[in-house]
Amino acid sequence: MAVGRHIRFLKEYVSEPNVVGAVAPSSQFLAAALCVPFQNHQGGCRVLEVGAGTGAVTRYLGTIIGQEDELDICEIQPEFIKVLKQDILTHPNFADAVATKRVKLLPHPVQDIEGEDKYDFVISGLPLTAFALRDVHDVFKVIRRCLKPSGVLSYFEYVGFRAMSSTFAVGSRRKRVRHVSAYLDRKIRNFQINSKTVLRNVMPARTRYFKFNGT
Numbered sequence: 057m058a059v060g061r062h063i064r065f066l067k068e069y070v071s072e073p074n075v076v077g078a079v080a081p082s083s084q085f086l087a088a089a090l091c092v093p094f095q096n097h098q099g100g101c102r103v104l105e106v107g108a109g110t111g112a113v114t115r116y117l118g119t120i121i122g123q124e125d126e127l128d129i130c131e132i133q134p135e136f137i138k139v140l141k142q143d144i145l146t147h148p149n150f151a152d153a154v155a156t157k158r159v160k161l162l163p164h165p166v167q168d169i170e171g172e173d174k175y176d177f178v179i180s181g182l183p184l185t186a187f188a189l190r191d192v193h194d195v196f197k198v199i200r201r202c203l204k205p206s207g208v209l210s211y212f213e214y215v216g217f218r219a220m221s222s223t224f225a226v227g228s229r230r231k232r233v234r235h236v237s238a239y240l241d242r243k244i245r246n247f248q249i250n251s252k253t254v255l256r257n258v259m260p261a262r263t264r265y266f267k268f269n270g271t
C-alpha cells in the first residue's frame with residue numbers, strides 16, 4: 057500500500073512537477089509536526105487540509121480527529137483524490153467521521169474555497185515555492201479569509217530550498233523563485249508565531265505556524 061502510494065506520488069510529480077512540488081510524500085514526523093496546533097486544541101473544531109496528495113498528513117489526522125471535529129480535505133489532482141477516497145478515508149480511523157459526514161473532500165483548487173472565518177486550523181502541504189507569485193498571493197488570501205481570527209495556519213518548506221533555488225535556478229525561474237521567496241519572507245516576519253525543524257523526512261523540512269491577527 058505505502059509503496060504503491062509512493063509510486064503514484066512520484067508518477068504525478070513527473071507529469072506535474074509544478075503542482076505536486078515534491079518527489080516523495082511527507083514522513084510521519086513531518087505530518088505530526090504540521091498537526092501540533094490542532095492536536096493541542098480543546099473541544100471541537102474545524103480543520104482544512106490543503107494539498108493532501110496521497111494522504112501522508114491526512115492519515116495522521118485520522119489518528120487525532122476527535123468526535124466533535126470536522127475536516128475538509130482539498131486536493132487538485134484527480135489521481136490523488138482517488139487515493140484519498142479509496143485508500144485513506146476507508147481506514148477505520150475515519151469510520152465515525154465519514155459516517156457522520158464530518159469529513160469532506162474538496163476536489164478543486166484551494167483558490168476556489170469559499171466562505172470566511174470557517175476554520176480553526178489550516179494545514180497546508182502546498183508546494184508554494186513551485187508556484188507563480190500570483191498563485192502564492194491568492195493562496196494566502198484564501199487561507200487568511202477562511203481562517204477564524206484566532207486560527208492557525210501550519211505549512212512546511214524544505215530547509216534551504218528557497219536559498220538554493222534562488223542561487224542555482226536560471227532565467228525566468230530564478231526571477232520567480234526570488235520574488236516568491238521575498239514574499240514568503242515578508243509573511244514569515246509578519247505572521248509566524250513558531251517554527252520547528254523536522255530532520256526525519258526525505259528532505260529536512262521546516263514547519264511554520266502563522267496567526268494572521270498577530271495575537
Ligand SMILES: C[S@@+](CC[C@H](N)C(=O)[O-])C[C@H]1O[C@@H](n2cnc3c(N)ncnc32)[C@H](O)[C@@H]1O
Nearest residue numbers: 075078081082107108109112132133165166181
Ligand atoms: C508537496 S505535495 C504534498 C502532499 C502531502 N500533503 C504530503 O505532505 O505528502 C503538494 C500537493 O498539493 C497539491 N496541490 C497543488 N496545487 C494545489 C491547489 N492549487 N489546490 C489544491 N491542491 C493543490 C498537489 O496536487 C499535491 O498533492
